[in-house]
Amino acid sequence: MTADHDIDGSFSTARVTAREEAVTLSQDSYTAFLYPLDDEKLAPWRGMGVDEFSAIKRSPDFVQALLGDWRSLYEQPFVGITTGGVVRDGVHPLGEARPNDPEPVDAARVLVDLLDAERREALLHDLDAPDWRAWSNPEFVIHRVGLRLEEQDDAVVEAVHALMRASLSTAGYARAREAMELNGYLGELTGLETLMNDRSYWIALYGTPSVDAPWGWQLFGHHLALNVVFVGGRQVIAPVFIGAEPALSDGERAPLFDARERLAIELAESLSAEQRGEAVVYATVLDPAMPEGRVHPADERHLAGAFRDNRVIPYEGIRADRLTSAQRVLLRAIVEDFLLLLPDAQRERALSEVADYLPETHLAWYGATDGSQPFYFRIQSPVILAELDHHAGVWLSNRVPQRFHVHTTLRLPNGNDYGKAYLRQWRAARPA
Known part of the structure; x- marks a missing residue:
């Protein structure tokens, strides 16, 4: 029988332990796997703010070891993913440079204009800032980068969504928005709406929004991370992380x-x-x-x-x-x-x-x-x-x-x- 015990409050050995028998799909709905709202997995966090929650979640030795590994990776100079350790040149030709799409530029400027000096300073980063690589996808905060949506007024949040709509395809925006909504749904299912909701995300801008020069934006949080860059008329959306638990409502x-x-x-x-x-x-x-x-x-x-x-x-x-x-x-x-x-x-x-x-x-x-x-x-x-x-x-x-x-x-x-x-x-x- 496969050993199964908690590593910490979120992770168990069963998720990483090899087993001879196949892992089969449950015939039950995800609702059969909901913890009771008074369960010790949920109750201690209820009503807690994200900063207090994150400090506690980061404290176990197991998580500290993970964070240490991630920190060392984050501090390395960027190279890129490779198959053998050496970047293959020439596989991403930019081609003849053209103007960037003006609609995301306009949307970004609207967002910036809504902010006071303090929030504007938090939002705006140099195009080459290392903060690009600070994104993560857990529900607890590892790095604070930019503005957290749940701390902003409705006008700022709507401006962020307008930037997303202007930058993504219609279907792409719908998928990103659905991931955010599913995070809110998970908060409702667990009674942890203060920790997981459709505004549990950070937004940052890099460079100066322009049709003539490179710039970009980043949004990340629980189960969603988007890194969007505009360069010479080309658009990169990568790295991308999208997930959900549950993946349906x-x-x-x-x-x-x-x-x-x-x-x-x-x-x-x-x-x-x-x-x-x-x-x-x-x-x-x-x-x-x-x-x-x-x-x-x-x-x-x-x-x-x-x-x-x-x-x-x-x-x-x-x-x-x-x-x-x-x-x-x-x-x-x-x-x-x-x-x-x-x-x-x-x-x-x-x-x-x-x-x-x-x-x-x-x-x-x-x-x-x-x-x-x-x-x-x-x-x-x-x-x-x-x-x-x-x-x-x-x-x-x-x-x-x-x-x-x-x-x-x-x-x-x-x-x-x-x-x-x-x-x-x-x-x-x-x-x-």
Whole structure:
């Protein structure tokens, strides 16, 4: 029998302990895993403010060790995610520089104009400030960057959403907003609305909003992190972290990543036996064949989350040139869903660049391919790294992964997270 005990109040050994038996999906709704409101997992936090809560959550030795690891990663100079430790140059060409989209510029200026001097100073950062890399996705605060939405008046919060709407595609804004609303729903389910609500997020601006010069903005908090950069008419939205626990509300709408998961299962199920032998790296999400440390107590299987800007991630799985044309269509559709936040024209350019590296694109799958188990998959090439992972409960009581707790990440390997590869090219074309 698999040992299972708490590491701290949020994490248990079951989420990282290998097991011979497969992790199967519960037939129960996520509501079957709700803690009673008077449970010790919830009651001590009720009514607590985020600063007091964060101080207590950061205090255990286990969390302090995690924070120490993350701090050392944060303090490293930015390189970018690679497959072997060396950045591959030339895979993110900026092309001929053009003006940036004026609508986000106008929206950002409206936001700035609403603020007094003190809040404006907190919001605005230099374009090259290290704070870009301080984002995180837990419900407790690790770094304070910018303004916290729940501390702002309604006009400022609406201006932040107007900036999001102006910068993202219509469907992309809807997805980001849904992640924020699901965080609020989790707060309602647990009675912890002061800690988890649809304003539990930090907003910061980098550089001066302009059609002529690079600038960007960042929003992050529980289960949502967006890093948006405008450079020479190109737009980068990466790193991205979007998740939810639960990934659906009261049954009135589909789970947050339902379409993406359906496409992924359809692709995985279409694999021949030979293809499956290449694509399926581990038979289950807690496979004993995994090397020690492969499942992280906070990140579980995903590799490209907060503070992992320089991670070396070798390719796994099957190359896309081993897929049939129909399977490649499904793969493209999954990638397009990961890129949904980008406005339409920007998304098409990004998809074209992904297609240029299709022969080098890899699909790695952990778990059963038929949707009967929680699973993890990663799509990785020189220009994109996209992950979806099912997690054990933090605020729900499932001790092993279930599909109603989902984490997703999106990165631009080889140095273009935060638009940095584009920035270098833009500046090189304009010597001082």
